[in-house]
Amino acid sequence: MKRLTRILGIALTAAFLSVGVASAASLGLATGKLGAGSVAVSGCTSSSLTATRNVDNNGNVTQVNVLSVPQACAGQTLAVTLENSSHTSLGAASAPVGTCTGGCTATVAGFGTVSAANVTAYSLSLTQ
Amino acid sequence: MRRFRPTRVRLVASILVGSLGFAGVGYAASLGLGSKQLHAWRQTLTKGTCNQTSTTADDTYVQQALPTSTAGGTATTLTISPLAGAQDYAFIRFNLSGCSLPTSAGADSAVLTVRVTTAGADTISLFPVTSSWSSSTLNWNGVSSLTIGSTATGTFSASSTGNKTVTVTADVDAAIKAGTLWGWELRATSGTAIVAIGAAQNGTAANRPSMTLSYEK
Numbered sequence: 001m002k003r004l005t006r007i008l009g010i011a012l013t014a015a016f017l018s019v020g021v022a023s024a025a026s027l028g029l030a031t032g033k034l035g036a037g038s039v040a041v042s043g044c045t046s047s048s049l050t051a052t053r054n055v056d057n058n059g060n061v062t063q064v065n066v067l068s069v070p071q072a073c074a075g076q077t078l079a080v081t082l083e084n085s086s087h088t089s090l091g092a093a094s095a096p097v098g099t100c101t102g103g104c105t106a107t108v109a110g111f112g113t114v115s116a117a118n119v120t121a122y123s124l125s126l127t128q
Numbered sequence: 129m130r131r132f133r134p135t136r137v138r139l140v141a142s143i144l145v146g147s148l149g150f151a152g153v154g155y156a157a158s159l160g161l162g163s164k165q166l167h168a169w170r171q172t173l174t175k176g177t178c179n180q181t182s183t184t185a186d187d188t189y190v191q192q193a194l195p196t197s198t199a200g201g202t203a204t205t206l207t208i209s210p211l212a213g214a215q216d217y218a219f220i221r222f223n224l225s226g227c228s229l230p231t232s233a234g235a236d237s238a239v240l241t242v243r244v245t246t247a248g249a250d251t252i253s254l255f256p257v258t259s260s261w262s263s264s265t266l267n268w269n270g271v272s273s274l275t276i277g278s279t280a281t282g283t284f285s286a287s288s289t290g291n292k293t294v295t296v297t298a299d300v301d302a303a304i305k306a307g308t309l310w311g312w313e314l315r316a317t318s319g320t321a322i323v324a325i326g327a328a329q330n331g332t333a334a335n336r337p338s339m340t341l342s343y344e345k
Binding site for chain 2: 031044045046047048049050051052053054055056057058059076077083115116119120121122123124125126127128
């Protein structure tokens, strides 16, 4: 009985460790680090880049521009969600970050009809 | 005492490890980790209003018949004329520096109000100006050196006196990002009448141009 308990204990420990490793690998955290207030930070930037938006004359958002995106982010996908005061999505779109020299401005369009007056936050992410 | 066989123990352990491995995969999938998320952040916006009155307005009108005149800069009404050889164009802008908006800010809504003081059956169109001008120096000859959009931002009918509103959100949004609002050229795009609107120097406050502005930053 003692032996069985020991074996089961080792098996459970090994199983939990393997789950941890699998999750870390999925998150790409093997060489990454965690930033306060952010999700996994690794790769081209760890900064909270500034976003602005353009509107049409009706006050609807036509595009979101993320300023000073490092050149190293070229090829990654920038996703933007327009949120209201309850952090509910009013519209979302994504676009690949193009190549450019120095700091790039990445532009995302195609949010549908979203009044800028209702947008109180941008939720942004860079993914590979 | 009953003895466990090693093969049975290995079987139980394998099942446990396998089950937990599947649990790990499900956990990762629920987080949307199919693609590798490298960085995520949220930018919260501040909303506000910064309405403009005659104290921040600058306006003038220029006269084709008097091409070097800058008298429009101190006029109490701005004349707009479509007459061939005697056209008059009005210019209105607001100084937004008091709003303390960074160039990363933007307009949620902007509406210009002018008051027609002399009516006529004209359609008045507003064209965005994106280069600098001053009411003290602008004259007819100087208009050709300004950068003026070819598409009207909006129009209003001057067929009756009273307040006329034009939505100018896109122009003001672009101007905030550019750092300065250079306003609009107002000219008649149909009709044959000479009309007038109140200027910032008008003695009656209600006749002066104004603009409501809601912004985010």
